[in-house]
Amino acid sequence: MLDTIGVSGIGDLFADIPSEFHIEKGSLAIADALPEAGIVRKFTRAAEQNRNATNTRYFLGGGTYHHFVPAVVDYVISRGEFLTAYTPYQPEISQGTLQALFEFQTMIARLTGMDVSNASMYEAATATAEAALMARRVTRKSRVVMAGSVNPRYRAVTANYLSRLDGEYTQVDMGAFGTDLDRVIAAIDAQTACVIVQYPDFYGSVYDLAELRAACDAAKCLMVVAFSDISAFALIESPGAMGADIAVGSGQSLGIPMGFGGPHLGLFTCKQKYVRQLPGRVCGMTTDVNGKRGFVLTLSTREQHIRREKATSNICSNQGLMCTAAATYMTLMGDAGLATVARHSAAALHSLVSRLPAHVTAATGARYNETVLSFVDHAARQRFLAAASADDIFAGIPLEQIEAGVEARHLLVATTEMVEESDISDYLAALEVSL
Template structure:
């Protein structure tokens, strides 16, 4: 048998596979890996443990994590600690939803097709766009996929994205653009928002796409109208708005502003933080992009008995149809996350989602106002914000965050790690879950540590 009893293959099976590949040993198989990169000696694993012992050991490891059940969460940057109604967990656990994996066989996946159809409708209504797809992996890949889609439509080779967008989105987009031979240009910020003047300098006939995030990564609301006008002043130049979907019930819809494509992360729509994922990439768009989108469109029809039914109407990007000509070969329907977002939006409705937005905004402004009163807190801008804002101070941010955690508070994002030019400070998010007591404790702790 193999030296590693947890590997199921026998020595004979391993030799047979190596013979097919045409090498003599496992060392030969991995000969391309430099010797200094290879592990020396045995793996540091116990020889054997019972199932009960393994479960107990892993449970002990998991308890070392601190979650939002242990800390009052003021961290944001695209993932937020919103309240998730318990009904969502019950509905997503229904067998007609979670067992119907593929939407390609409508006769056995009506549950999946129905909630995708409902999700598309709700998301199109929320954003004010013609259509929405289902769906993408997360907000960052949604930015990249939308940028490539619009660049292909424009037949131009340059993409411009604001410096105030999510840094991870910029990094992912840079990878996509490099792989496709496209040029990525960063529009500099002016304070804590995008510089319109710099955007005007950058825009020429070679730019096919402009991307602006609002509310932006620092929490501030961008004035989208001038950027829409600027993009559309050039022939076949499109504008993408990356946004927080929870802001849309109380803000002007991107579709009303003339935005071409809307992207974002749907995590705030009833999806747990889950230590970083999986999440839900949003993509809503105007009709002209319908056959260029990554993802799929579900439509409503009737069966042979005249009953309402759902089918996969459009899957122009799917690799099983177009393969190398597919729009995208990495996007996948985040099934249960789409379902959770659909249930969340349906359950709260227009009134409930407005309440979440208003409460988050009111509480964020309360905390901001209280922090601004502290002598050693720097107000970095007076621009309007939604549920997230940025403050500065002279003390090392890691020391401040450590003190906040000691007091049961997950304090926010270290500003200097995002942009060293902005110095020490925090990007702070406030949702409807945060209480006055938690916010007051945040203020008192910060006052003490500063």
């Protein structure tokens, strides 16, 4: 395996990890055996060296967001009937799981403004790639146009999916921290199966999709809208309201903690007329022979169920537990609660950007809860990051870490309802250090 991928040893797989984080063999000083009490003491002492996450302020985004998760969510998904439930192949003994997924689909369809939702994908990047494949099946055309303002991870996974297939993948450079629809529209031709944009885009930019919708209609291609923080649609226009044919993205902001980047929840929605090309599962409601309400797998067009050449996806499962967490969260919050979260998230960013010192600039244009801050140089940004870290603030993501070719002086910053006014004041105080 190592020969095939062109490396000489296991260590080469971790070469990008800085050497100061490498652990030498034997350095952990782990005894051959310890009594249970000794093991507990050892790992408790080690855990006490971790930062206290409850005192940390997060301005991180880029696809993973620090939203509040009510205690009820963890309680519900920890119950055995949800935690251990697996594939609902037998509806007569899987009614609870099927109903939870059905309710999840209904709420996701409402929030995105789309006709139908499946019972989830793994995460947003593969959902975006599956949307490109679905659009190729629907239109019987092979070219995929992707805006350069889509999350770099979504772009990379989609390009990888398409790299072994016939057809063309075109990425449109935006030239700035936002979305230039004129450039995207100019890239559409008669062979285009779909155009994929993100809304709000990777940099938090909010814009009108009406011109793109008209261009897609003229070229007879599909408009695919990706998203990273679905809570935005409790405040701004939904993809469905903007005319999306397919809307895909992440459900992590719906009651799922940041963790260390996962697990996430991939969402996939579309117009009703395309439902038979939808990847994954769709749970439906029906009645049994006695007229009682029941739930079933209405569509499950994947390799395990039908001929491989007829399958719409080779993704073999869904994020059932994460779906239950999201459904519990949305039920608890309701329309008003979700709108409150979205308003607070957007207001926090406005408060931060409106008070930036003169030596730090924010990307121009309308933004939801995410933007790019630009410093005079790399050294100034690093001074700020060090000062913020000392005050238990995760101040943002150095943009060059996830966006190739970007100067190392930019910072991707996001706010949620968890960012309070005092956090913003402390953030601004740390910015003064970068002078």
